[in-house]
Amino acid sequence: MKALVIGGAGFIGSSLCRRLLEMGNEVVCFDNFSLGNENNIKDLKSKKGFSVIKGDASVFEEIDKAFNDNKPDYVFHLAANSDIQASATNPNVEYANTYSTTFQILSCMRKHNVKKMFFSSTSAVYGDKRDVALDENTPNLAPISYYGAAKLGSEALISAFSYMNDLSVLVFRFPNVIGENLTHGVIFDFMHRLKDDGTQLRILGDGKQTKPYIYVQDLVDAIIKFMDVPQGVTLYNVGVEGATSVTKIADIICEEMGLTNVKYNYTGGEGGWKGDVPRFNYCLDKIHAAGWQAKYNSDEAVRMTVKKNLEA
Amino acid sequence: MKALVIGGAGFIGSSLCRRLLEMGNEVVCFDNFSLGNENNIKDLKSKKGFSVIKGDASVFEEIDKAFNDNKPDYVFHLAANSDIQASATNPNVEYANTYSTTFQILSCMRKHNVKKMFFSSTSAVYGDKRDVALDENTPNLAPISYYGAAKLGSEALISAFSYMNDLSVLVFRFPNVIGENLTHGVIFDFMHRLKDDGTQLRILGDGKQTKPYIYVQDLVDAIIKFMDVPQGVTLYNVGVEGATSVTKIADIICEEMGLTNVKYNYTGGEGGWKGDVPRFNYCLDKIHAAGWQAKYNSDEAVRMTVKKNLEA
Numbered sequence: 001m002k003a004l005v006i007g008g009a010g011f012i013g014s015s016l017c018r019r020l021l022e023m024g025n026e027v028v029c030f031d032n033f034s035l036g037n038e039n040n041i042k043d044l045k046s047k048k049g050f051s052v053i054k055g056d057a058s059v060f061e062e063i064d065k066a067f068n069d070n071k072p073d074y075v076f077h078l079a080a081n082s083d084i085q086a087s088a089t090n091p092n093v094e095y096a097n098t099y100s101t102t103f104q105i106l107s108c109m110r111k112h113n114v115k116k117m118f119f120s121s122t123s124a125v126y127g128d129k130r131d132v133a134l135d136e137n138t139p140n141l142a143p144i145s146y147y148g149a150a151k152l153g154s155e156a157l158i159s160a161f162s163y164m165n166d167l168s169v170l171v172f173r174f175p176n177v178i179g180e181n182l183t184h185g186v187i188f189d190f191m192h193r194l195k196d197d198g199t200q201l202r203i204l205g206d207g208k209q210t211k212p213y214i215y216v217q218d219l220v221d222a223i224i225k226f227m228d229v230p231q232g233v234t235l236y237n238v239g240v241e242g243a244t245s246v247t248k249i250a251d252i253i254c255e256e257m258g259l260t261n262v263k264y265n266y267t268g269g270e271g272g273w274k275g276d277v278p279r280f281n282y283c284l285d286k287i288h289a290a291g292w293q294a295k296y297n298s299d300e301a302v303r304m305t306v307k308k309n310l311e312a
Numbered sequence: 313m314k315a316l317v318i319g320g321a322g323f324i325g326s327s328l329c330r331r332l333l334e335m336g337n338e339v340v341c342f343d344n345f346s347l348g349n350e351n352n353i354k355d356l357k358s359k360k361g362f363s364v365i366k367g368d369a370s371v372f373e374e375i376d377k378a379f380n381d382n383k384p385d386y387v388f389h390l391a392a393n394s395d396i397q398a399s400a401t402n403p404n405v406e407y408a409n410t411y412s413t414t415f416q417i418l419s420c421m422r423k424h425n426v427k428k429m430f431f432s433s434t435s436a437v438y439g440d441k442r443d444v445a446l447d448e449n450t451p452n453l454a455p456i457s458y459y460g461a462a463k464l465g466s467e468a469l470i471s472a473f474s475y476m477n478d479l480s481v482l483v484f485r486f487p488n489v490i491g492e493n494l495t496h497g498v499i500f501d502f503m504h505r506l507k508d509d510g511t512q513l514r515i516l517g518d519g520k521q522t523k524p525y526i527y528v529q530d531l532v533d534a535i536i537k538f539m540d541v542p543q544g545v546t547l548y549n550v551g552v553e554g555a556t557s558v559t560k561i562a563d564i565i566c567e568e569m570g571l572t573n574v575k576y577n578y579t580g581g582e583g584g585w586k587g588d589v590p591r592f593n594y595c596l597d598k599i600h601a602a603g604w605q606a607k608y609n610s611d612e613a614v615r616m617t618v619k620k621n622l623e624a
Contacts, residue, residue, distance in 0.1 A: 088476070091422070095415050099465070103407050110403070127471065139451035142471045142545070149472035153411065153465025159439065159454045160461035164400070164587055233454070275476055 002026040004070060006057050006105060007078035009036030012120065012177055014044075015216050016076060019224060021047050028070045030063070032056045034097075035082055040181050058100040060107060067108040074116040074227070077105050083184045084124065084147040088275045091146040098150035106161040116168050118223055121155055123175040123237070124148030128277045135283035136173075136235050145275035162233050170229045172222065174238040175282065178301055179216030180308040186246060187305055190253050200263040207247035207266055209278040214240045215301035218294040225292055236287045242298040243279070249302055256306045314338040316382060318369050318417060319390035321348030324432065324489055326356075327528050328388060331536060333359050340382045342375070344368045346409075347394055352493050370412040372419060379420045386428040386539070389417050395496045396436065396459040400587045403458040410462035418473040428480050430535055433467055435487040435551070436460030440589045447595035448485075448547050457587035474545050482541045484534065486550040487594065490613055491528030492620040498558060499617055502565050512575040519559035519578055521590040526552045527613035530606040537604055548599045552606040555591070556614050564611070568618045 003020050007013040008029030013036065020027045026049040029041060033054055044050045051070075055062040057079045080098040087093040102119070109117065126134045127142035143149045155171060162169050182188040194201060222238050244252075247264065254262050270278050296304060315332050319325040320341030325348065332339050338361040341353060345366055356362045367374035369391045392410040399405040414431070421429065438446045439454035455461045467483060474481050494500040506513060534550050556564075559576065566574050582590050608616065 091415075091419060091473070095412075099411075099415075100407075103403075107403060125468075127475075137451045139449045141453075141468070142475075143468055144472060144475040146469075146472050146476070149465075149468040152468035153461075156437075156453070156455055156461040156464035156468070157458075160456060160458050160587070161403070163439075163454075163456040164458070275472070 001073045002028065002070065003074045003076060004028045004030060004066065004072035005076045005078065006030045006101070007036060007080065009033060009038070009041050010078060011040070011082070011181055011183055012216055012219065013078040014040035014181070015179070015220050016078070016223060017041065017044055017050070019220050021050055025049065028053060028066065028072065030055055030057065030066050035183055057105055058096045060104045063104050064108050064111070067112045067114065071112070072114055075105060075109060075114055076118045077102065078120045080120070081147065084145050084275065085273055087146050088273060094146040094150035098147060099153050102154035102157055106157055109167065110161060110165050115166065117170070118227055119154065119158055119169060119171045121171050121173045122148060122151045123173055123280065123282060124277065125152040125155065125173060126280070130279050130281070133281045133283045134237065136237055136286055144277065159233055166231055168229050168231050169233045170226055171233055171235045172238045173235070174214060174219060176211055176213045177216050177219055178213050178305040180312060182305065182309055186249055187253065187302065190250055191306065191309060194253060194257060194259060194262070198257070198259045198262065200265060201250055202265045202267065203246060203250060204267050204273060205246065205269050205278070207264065208245055209276070210243045210245040211279065212239045212243040212282055213298045213301045214238065214294055215296045215304060218296060222287070222292050226290070237282060237284055238287055239282045239284050240294040240296065240298050240301060244298045244302050248299065252299070252303050253306050256303065256310060313385045314340065314382065315386045315388060316340045316342060316378065316384035317388045317390065318342045318413070319348060319392065321345060321350065321353050322390060323352070323394070323493055323495060324528055324531065325390040326352035326493070327491070327532050328390070328535060329353065329356055329362070331532050333362055337361065340365060340378065340384065342367055342369065342378050347495055369417055370408045372416045375416050376420050376423070379424045379426065383424070384426055387417060387421060387426055388430045389414065390432045392432070393459060396457050396587065397585055399458050400585060406458040406462035410459060411465050414466035414469055418469055421479065422473060422477050427478065430539055431466065431470055431481060431483045433483050433485045434460060434463045435485055435592065435594060436589065437464040437467065437485060438592070442589070442591050442593070445593045445595045446549065448549055448598055456589065471545055478543055480541050480543050481545045482538055483545055483547045484550045485547070486526060486531060488523055488525045489528050489531055490525050490617040492624060494617065494621055498561055499565065499614065502562055503618065503621060506565060506569060506571060506574070510571045510574065512577060513562055514577045514579065515558060515562060516579050516585060517558065517581050517590070519576065520557055521588070522555045522557040523591065524551045524555045524594055525610045525613045526550070526606055527608045527616060530608060534599070534604050538602070549594060549596055550599055551594045551596050552608065552610050552613060554610040556610045560611065561614055564615050565618050568615065568622060
């Protein structure tokens, strides 16, 4: 199979490229190298069947050329802004990098008659419904971030393009994904700041924001397991058992870095920043019933991520 | 109040402009005059407080200038492609005219600190769920047309912009709207074709596609009644009692045009065209409970529309 992995040099995309190559597939990695970077894929460049295209998937001509030159069998669409906190002050980032990429990729699939797709959606499509167990049938999706809005809009596009062009699309809605090669996010920030000053740590909010963190290899396992879907859209919530508070993350990092007596300075308030969903209750019954379960729970994923990033 | 009506020269927009002027408001009509036209607003041009801007709301600079020059209190966003059948062969029309207009308008509201908005959404956001009574809490919205996808994406944007910028937005999801000055759609098509040849009529599908048609003045009544909403998004299904089959529409038109023995030639099949939802069951309990009901049922709306368009 020839796979086109869009956002393939990114944090999740690079792990997916690696796995697809190990399985014996041809892999074309398409990335604009804004959040993705060369370092993530440097071990893959010498591998047989791997190629890299630098391009912007929000520009039809650029992604169209990649389809035209490569004739992929399967499109893995992981191109998006992934730094939600950053786009909170500039919604144009989500319009271009998260929504428009999806539109142009689907337009190319329509034009080039490519039928199979994986799409990385997010728990942020649900919005702030902290007292509801969020499953795939939860009504009234009401994103509170521009990121969540662009992902929900992308899901709507997938629904229509899928119906109109007989596509088979796997959509995963997942929360925070962590692992080696982090480029941003709370673990990344805390580690960097504690390297600079191991005596104190500024923490946004009250530290009680509690979210499930999934280890990147667990997510890749799930993508591979479910990638062959029937015609139409197949949707799963994907996540882990448990959740980890921001304070607990700080504790794990300090422990792994061998720091003691670090003073935590909380800025106060519930959410870390506007558009952040401070906690949610994610129902995974559907994917568990389908025979998949994450190997690592949230606290384990955090600890492994800290270790891997300390080694790097 | 100063109202900015985007898509104000269109079929619905022009009726809304007229009503807002009658109520004593200042009205700025912004339109790209693609589906909207001068004829719809020619009676308004001499009215005090009415002005017209020709521009494209999908281009930030053009709509930004309108906000900057006019400092509106309330934005009525009716700019969209409204010819769903046409965009079925060209999804770019929906990306530009339906989704991108919404993104740029919301970006302008954010920039210029305008807090109040009406948005015209559609029953097409639900997708093809013909055996379910569709209410505002129906889960798994799965549009099957590019139009429905762009509208659902727009609703997602409104959710996030509303939360992030403390907007107050009224969203109506409504089915087919008809009345004077139709520019396309089944009634428009049938009347034109029967004027050319009063002996026979080609009908897409089996003629049993049955939909509710709302009279445009009823819709405008509802917009005015509910336009003051609290902070956040207030959503209503808006529609009428009953529904009218395509064959019944043909019958009403023939009757009103005085044609007898017209031979109907059905192309066969369930839907008129791919992306069309052949019938649906629309639940109006929420808006009825809030004290609004359409004056005209679906058959009455069709008959009045035929009469008005014959007079014109």
